[in-house]
Amino acid sequence: MSGVPSAEIGGGGGPVPRSLGELFVVFAGLALRGFGGVLPFAQRVLVEERRWLGRDQFVEMLAYAQLLPGPNIVNLSLMVGDRWFGWRGSLAALGGLIGPPMAIVLVVGVLVGQVADDPLVRRVLTGMGAAAGGLILGTALKLVSGRRDPAAWLVFAALAFAGLALLRLPLVAVLAMLAPVAVAIAYVLGPRAGAR
Amino acid sequence: MTDAPLLELFLHFASLSLLAIGGVLGAAPEMQRHMVETRGWITDAQFTDAIVVAQASPGPNILFVTLLGFQAAGLPGAFAATLGILLPSSLATYWGWRMKRRHEASRLVGAIRLGLSPIAIGLTASAGWIVAVGANGTDALAWSVTLLATAAVIATRINLLWVIGAGALLGALGVIG
Numbered sequence: 001m002s003g004v005p006s007a008e009i010g011g012g013g014g015p016v017p018r019s020l021g022e023l024f025v026v027f028a029g030l031a032l033r034g035f036g037g038v039l040p041f042a043q044r045v046l047v048e049e050r051r052w053l054g055r056d057q058f059v060e061m062l063a064y065a066q067l068l069p070g071p072n073i074v075n076l077s078l079m080v081g082d083r084w085f086g087w088r089g090s091l092a093a094l095g096g097l098i099g100p101p102m103a104i105v106l107v108v109g110v111l112v113g114q115v116a117d118d119p120l121v122r123r124v125l126t127g128m129g130a131a132a133g134g135l136i137l138g139t140a141l142k143l144v145s146g147r148r149d150p151a152a153w154l155v156f157a158a159l160a161f162a163g164l165a166l167l168r169l170p171l172v173a174v175l176a177m178l179a180p181v182a183v184a185i186a187y188v189l190g191p192r193a194g195a196r
Numbered sequence: 197m198t199d200a201p202l203l204e205l206f207l208h209f210a211s212l213s214l215l216a217i218g219g220v221l222g223a224a225p226e227m228q229r230h231m232v233e234t235r236g237w238i239t240d241a242q243f244t245d246a247i248v249v250a251q252a253s254p255g256p257n258i259l260f261v262t263l264l265g266f267q268a269a270g271l272p273g274a275f276a277a278t279l280g281i282l283l284p285s286s287l288a289t290y291w292g293w294r295m296k297r298r299h300e301a302s303r304l305v306g307a308i309r310l311g312l313s314p315i316a317i318g319l320t321a322s323a324g325w326i327v328a329v330g331a332n333g334t335d336a337l338a339w340s341v342t343l344l345a346t347a348a349v350i351a352t353r354i355n356l357l358w359v360i361g362a363g364a365l366l367g368a369l370g371v372i373g
Contacts, residue, residue: 035357068292069213129245131341143316143320156318168233183307
C-alpha cells in the first residue's frame with residue numbers, strides 16, 4: 001500500500017478536502033473551537049459541516065484512535081489526513097490541530113508567567129487549579145459510569161490511582177504491575193466481557 | 197526558570213508518549229514526579245499553572261506539555277517537550293492504522309482495549325488528584341470547589357470554561373487560595 005491512502009472505508013463520492021492547505025485550515029479551525037476537549041468539534045466539523053466522513057466512518061476511526069497509543073484527537077487527525085493525502089495529509093492535519101493552538105497557549109503562558117507571582121493572580125490561578133482538578137476527576141469518574149461492568153473492573157482503576165496518586169510510584173511500575181493482569185483477565189473472559 | 201537539558205526533556209516526554217494510556221493527562225503525575233520532585237526543573241505551582249492555562253485555552257489538552265517544556269527550558273523546551281510527547285505515539289498510530297486490517301478481529305487486541313481502559317480511568321483520576329492537591333493543599337473550602345467541579349462534570353452538560361471561570365472568581369475574591 002505504498003503511498004496509497006490506506007483507508008478504504010466509505011468513499012462514496014461525497015465532499016473531500018481539496019488540498020493539504022484545506023486540511024490544515026479545517027483542523028486548525030476545529031482545534032481553536034475546542035475548549036476543554038476538541039473531539040466533539042472534530043465530529044461536528046468533519047461529519048456534519050464538511051461531510052468528509054460519514055458518522056459510521058467517524059466512529060470506526062475514533063474507536064481505532066482510542067486503541068492506539070497517544071491522544072485520541074491526535075491519532076484521529078493522522079488517520080483523517082492519511083485518508084486522502086497519505087503521510088503529507090497526516091502532517092497537515094496534525095500541524096493544523098497542534099500549531100495554532102500551541103502558539104496561543106504559549107502566548108497565554110508567557111503572559112500568565114509574567115504576573116504569576118502577583119498575590120491576586122496567584123489566588124486566581126489557585127482557584128482555577130481547584131476547579132481544573134475537579135474537572136479532570138469528573139472526566140475520569142464519568143468514564144466509570146459509561147461502563148457496563150463497572151464493579152469488577154473498578155479494582156484496576158482504584159489500584160492505578162493508589163499507585164500513581166497516593167504512593168507516587170513511577171508510571172512504568174504501575175503499568176507493569178497492573179496491565180498484564182488486566183489484559184490477561186480480559187483475554188480469558190473473551191470478547192463477551194467487552195460488549196457494551 | 198532553570199534550564200533543563202533539551203535532550204533529556206525530549207526523552208522524558210518521548211518515554212511517556214507510549215505509556216500515556218487514555219490520554220496524555222494520565223501521564224501528568226509522572227511528569228510532576230520527574231520534573232518537580234526528582235529534577236527540580238519547575239515548581240509545583242508552575243506545574244499546576246501549566247495544566248490550568250492549557251485547560252482554559254483552546255486546543256487539545258496535551259498542550260499543557262508545551263507549557264511544561266516552556267517553563268523548564270524556554271521556547272526550545274516547549275518544542276522539545278511537544279515533539280517528544282507526539283513523535284513515538286504518532287509513528288505507532290500511523291503504522292498501526294496502515295496495518296489495520298491484519299489485526300482488526302484479534303481477540304488479543306480486544307483484550308488489550310478492555311483491560312487497559314479501567315487503568316486509564318485510574319491514571320486520569322490521578323492527574324486530577326495531583327492538580328487538586330497542588331492547588332488546594334489542606335484548604336477545605338478549596339476542596340469543596342474541587343468536589344463541586346467534579347459533580348458538575350458528571351451531572352451536567354455545563355461548558356467547562358464556566359467551571360474554571362467560577363474557580364478563578366472564587367480565587368480572586370479571596371474565598372479560596
